[in-house]
Amino acid sequence: MTNKDWIQCALMAAIMGLLAPLAIPLAGGVPISLATCIVMLCGSLLGWKKGAWSVLIYLLLGCIGIPVFAGYTAGIGHILGPSGGFLIGYLILVFVVGKCNQTVSRLIVGMIIGNVCLYAFGILWFLIVSQSTIMAALTWCVLPFIPGDVCKMVVVAILSPILWKSLPFLNRNFTRV
Incomplete structure (x- = not known):
């Protein structure tokens, strides 16, 4: 990757670090935050490879103590806790969205598939860590x-084509239909 690529990755990680902490805490330990929106936008704008690096940088910043996780928290305990599967699952989400970002219709399909994968991985992690039932995990980790997440997908689907056109430095050669 070039210096320009690393700068783009760092910039998206910084945007994640600024917006992801804005959260609404819920019972069960998995908060509602803007993180998934930014992760999907990251995959849409940077593709899977640079998007994954951006998410990894964000996760590493949080693990070393910079308060970038939901509710301005940080630490490896968040990765190991009930919401850790969702944090790690951001890598799956950005990968799927980044692989499907050639057109708006493919982007929407990618966001749906990516979120299903994120939920599956996050729920599995939650079940292992919390030793709760499937119904409790679905109630605390999916239904709310x-x-x-549907609203976030709509926002990303609207913003992406605008940003694809207005950010030529991304060097994207997609059809954007």
Whole structure:
């Protein structure tokens, strides 16, 4: 990767670090935050490879103590805790979205598939860490998030084509239909 690529990755990680902490805490330990929106936008704008690096940088910043996780928290305990599967799952989400970012219709499909994968990985992690039931995990980790995640997907689907056109330095050669 070039210096320009690393700068783009760092910039998206910084945007994640600024917006992801804005969160609404919920029972069960998994908060509603803007992180998934930024992760999907990151995959849309940078593709899977640079997007994954951006998310990894963000996760490493949080692990070393910089308060970039939901609610302005930090530390390796968040990765190891109930919401850790969702944090690590951001890598899956950005990968799927980044692989499907050639057109708006493919982007939407990628965001849906990516969120399903994120939920699956996050729920599995939550079940292992919390030793709760599947119904409890679905109640705490999926149902409250579906409306917000649908709204985030709509926002990303609207913003992406605008940003694809207005940010030529991304060197994207996609059809954008």
